[in-house]
Amino acid sequence: MSRTRAFLGMLIAVPLIWLFAKSMSRDPRDLGPSPLAGREAPGFTLAVFAPGQEALARPVGDSVRLAMFKGQVVVLNFWASWCLACRDEHETLSEVARFYVGKPVHFLGVLYNDDALSGNKWIAEMGGQSYPSVLDPGARTAIDYGLYGVPETFFLDASGRVAFKNTGPVTATVLRRVVDSLIAAATAPAAPAASAAPVGAGSR
Amino acid sequence: MRARQGLVALSLALSLALSLALILPRATAAQQAPAARDTQMVTPEGLRSNASAKATDPALEARTSGVASGLRCPVCQGLSIQDSPSELSQQMRSLVRDQLAAGKTDEEVRAYFISKYGEWILLEPKASGFNTLVYALPILVVVGGLGLILTLVRRWTAVPAGGDKT
Numbered sequence: 001m002s003r004t005r006a007f008l009g010m011l012i013a014v015p016l017i018w019l020f021a022k023s024m025s026r027d028p029r030d031l032g033p034s035p036l037a038g039r040e041a042p043g044f045t046l047a048v049f050a051p052g053q054e055a056l057a058r059p060v061g062d063s064v065r066l067a068m069f070k071g072q073v074v075v076l077n078f079w080a081s082w083c084l085a086c087r088d089e090h091e092t093l094s095e096v097a098r099f100y101v102g103k104p105v106h107f108l109g110v111l112y113n114d115d116a117l118s119g120n121k122w123i124a125e126m127g128g129q130s131y132p133s134v135l136d137p138g139a140r141t142a143i144d145y146g147l148y149g150v151p152e153t154f155f156l157d158a159s160g161r162v163a164f165k166n167t168g169p170v171t172a173t174v175l176r177r178v179v180d181s182l183i184a185a186a187t188a189p190a191a192p193a194a195s196a197a198p199v200g201a202g203s204r
Numbered sequence: 205m206r207a208r209q210g211l212v213a214l215s216l217a218l219s220l221a222l223s224l225a226l227i228l229p230r231a232t233a234a235q236q237a238p239a240a241r242d243t244q245m246v247t248p249e250g251l252r253s254n255a256s257a258k259a260t261d262p263a264l265e266a267r268t269s270g271v272a273s274g275l276r277c278p279v280c281q282g283l284s285i286q287d288s289p290s291e292l293s294q295q296m297r298s299l300v301r302d303q304l305a306a307g308k309t310d311e312e313v314r315a316y317f318i319s320k321y322g323e324w325i326l327l328e329p330k331a332s333g334f335n336t337l338v339y340a341l342p343i344l345v346v347v348g349g350l351g352l353i354l355t356l357v358r359r360w361t362a363v364p365a366g367g368d369k370t
Contacts, residue, residue: 016341035322113291113295139291139295140299142292143292143295143296143299146320148278149278
């Protein structure tokens with residue numbers, strides 16, 4: 001009888017202890033898809049501080065509104081000069097952005113909790129940035145996108161919805177795969193844009 | 205008798221383990237929090253703007269503190285944006301203040317943050333659906349444990365059939 005009770009007690013206690021231990025030791029960044037996935041991307045109007053290069057260049061001080069890119073795919077990369085992981089993805093982002101020149105895709109950097117001077121210095125140290133970057137005073141846009149830290153990259157589909165979020169340094173494979181699928185969804189005649197896009201959070 | 209003592213020892217051990225499981229994560233989170241702060245920068249400008257806003261409207265500041273105390277700092281472990289000195293927490297607090305000043309209710313401000321970060325942003329989960337378990341389970345465990353102890357104590361103190369003839 002006592003063995004049965006002990007067994008029942010263990011049957012209740014062990015899963016409970018495991019559940020608490022598991023949930024309390026979880027990394028907040030690994031909580032799954034962003035609540036924004038599949039929803040309309042928060043709008044913004046932000047000023048350019050780093051112009052970008054050649055075909056992708058925008059004048060410093062130019063006001064960038066998300067609404068300007070309606071009908072096109074947007075890759076929104078949050079970064080900072082004090083962020084070490086941002087160094088890992090910088091060259092990849094610049095190269096992939098150059099690759100898509102002339103396609104319906106816009107790359108935009110958003111400086112997170114940093115100043116224009118440090119941002120520009122960092123870009124110069126890294127050998128330049130092909131696409132423009134904007135300032136985000138008070139991190140209002142970052143909070144609007146539910147940012148945990150940097151780098152984080154959001155992919156917005158042609159209808160202006162958040163299709164995919166990558167936490168941590170983004171790779172060329174992920175960039176091309178997601179952007180290609182979003183362009184294909186946007187140009188497909190009858191296919192609904194959102195259903196063809198990979199919705200959810202990316203792995204680091 | 206040995207079997208009874210074994211059962212009591214087991215139930216006490218389980219209760220202790222469960223209590224530790226409930227208490228330890230909070231304590232650990234509190235210890236880890238200061239180390240996690242270095243992922244964010246705290247600027248003097250941020251602190252100044254925060255202090256000046258504090259001086260303007262005590263009622264608004266009290267509401268801001270109330271809402272901010274219930275929102276989790278995204279770059280810390282187990283700290284609210286009210287308690288965290290990280291720059292992101294200060295900015296979130298400032299946003300809470302601005303939204304309240306703009307006429308939003310406390311619940312509307314919370315809903316805004318939930319829409320961006322999910323229910324994870326709430327330090328205390330809402331007592332609805334599956335979350336109810338979080339609130340109900342400790343009570344059930346305590347009541348069950350007390351019942352078990354009472355039953356065992358009664359059994360121990362019960363006079364055996366035939367009485368004590370010494």
